Amino acid sequence: MTDPGFSTPRAEIDQRIEKLQRRLLQEGIDGALILQNTDLFYFSGTIQQSHLYIPAQGPPLLMVRKSLKRAQSESPLSTILSLNSPKQLMTLIEENGLAPPAVMGMELDVLPTNLFFSYKRLFPAVDIRDISIPIRMVRAVKSAYELNLIRQAAAFSDQVAETVPHLLREGLTEIELAGMIEAQARRLGHQGIVRMRLWGAEMFYGHLMSGAAAAVPSFLASPTGGAAVSAAVAQGPSFRKIKRHEPILFDYVFAWKGYISDHTRIYAIGRPPQWLVDAHAHMLDLQEQIKAMATPGTSAGDLYSAAIEMATRKGVDAYFMGAEADRIRFIGHGVGLELDEFPFLAHGQTTELEEDMVIALEPKLVFPGEGVVGIENTHVVTPSGLEQLTHAQQQIVSI
Known part of the structure; x- marks a missing residue:
């Protein structure tokens, strides 16, 4: 388990997420799916192999492939779940009371092209847009x-x-x-x-x-x-x-x-x-x-x-x-x-x-x-x- 003194405070994480959510609403984006290590750490407090979904309105959802226990000890987020495959993403989003996004932001400045195409295949009805500029402006x-x-x-x-x-x-x-x-x-x-x-x-x-x-x-x-x-x-x-x-x-x-x-x-x-x-x-x-x-x-x-x-x-x-x-x-x-x-x-x-x-x-x-x-x-x-x-x-x- 991680030393609690190394963890980012919950109030700090909440403030960051609220700032991004305001920008999502301004951009007409239903939610952001965050994968890059630095952005994961900024918005969740952990860089464990995860998908962080931040809806424009509502609580965020951290879905972890490895290591779940470490992510739970490092991140102050309330909802941290196990994820075996990206195929589960939309199911987990809906099961946790969130509406599936019609327009979803991703970090297209750093996301490899092959990964981008794989998510397009997983979510053919979702309009995936670049969310990197709003993220970087929040972090600035x-x-x-x-x-x-x-x-x-x-x-x-x-x-x-x-x-x-x-x-x-x-x-x-x-x-x-x-x-x-x-x-x-x-x-x-x-x-x-x-x-x-x-x-x-x-x-x-x-x-x-x-x-x-x-x-x-x-x-x-x-x-x-x-x-x-x-x-x-x-x-x-x-x-x-x-x-x-x-x-x-x-x-x-x-x-x-x-x-x-x-x-x-x-x-x-x-x-x-x-x-x-x-x-x-x-x-x-x-x-x-x-x-x-x-x-x-x-x-x-x-x-x-x-x-x-x-x-x-x-x-x-x-x-x-x-x-x-x-x-x-x-x-x-x-x-x-x-x-x-x-x-x-x-x-x-x-x-x-x-x-x-x-x-x-x-x-x-x-x-x-x-x-x-x-x-x-x-x-x-x-x-x-x-x-x-x-x-x-x-x-x-x-x-």
Whole structure:
């Protein structure tokens, strides 16, 4: 049985379900069938192999294939039943006093196509629609309970960052240093999994790269990539040895009880060239300006445009968030249970910020053949702008 202290409170789950139900009614959807692990955890408190049915009106129904006993110990929901086959879904829905849906929402942004077709065959009379945007918008605004966990994750992020100068020494390979840092994170309680929603996106603990290797681009939707240990991974630390007077990028995620803090710091053995120090200072200044602008009601796309204008005025736009064709077109992203949550501070995004959204703001400069400088912190949206949650030294830390 799971320790009750690890369980999501019933009032928290009820509040989340009520928010989704309001959106279902607005969209004209009779109910949502939720399968993805992160969404299951958010709305039920468990990731056991389940189907969670949330009607637009009425109590939710959690139907579990494996493990039923663990789901019952983890989830505060009232109705948790055994499910042997998806063929039983509609029968169980009706047997528990709920009307079978004519229009049903599913997470079509993450549901594999073969599974989608199998559900279409199971429910030929049901109109299946994408419910991913309403789910992600509900999840974008954090509760006090969630903010408390993210603040705890941010405090652990700072602790990990503060260990780096004590571990760093010339001649270590990137992968050796990464392993020592990750061991410390694990000792503090890092869950060991960093969840991402975007198809094909994956990450371990984060990126630890030095000098020119940090500026090697990759497939990931990130300004940094890294030489990596092989083409099978194509991101992150490599076997390259760390040298003196070069920037060392530490871009790590701390995941605590499901919730994420994302931050970046720059270190160096000795002092890097002054032009890199100056470039880093530009990113610190840009961060502070965006933080002040990011108030509720501000368009996410407008913040991206403002950041581009600032980088241009500072004369570093050619390297801002990547170089040339490998540049990404965002400066920040929501975080919560996943690393790539709403909102995205990206080109063309019309989403307006809301109080208690949580955003990782990450202005960075990527200089091919030289390295990466910049900053990233996790913030919460408040009426006066972004409140920074990660507080480790933001200047380049030279040892």
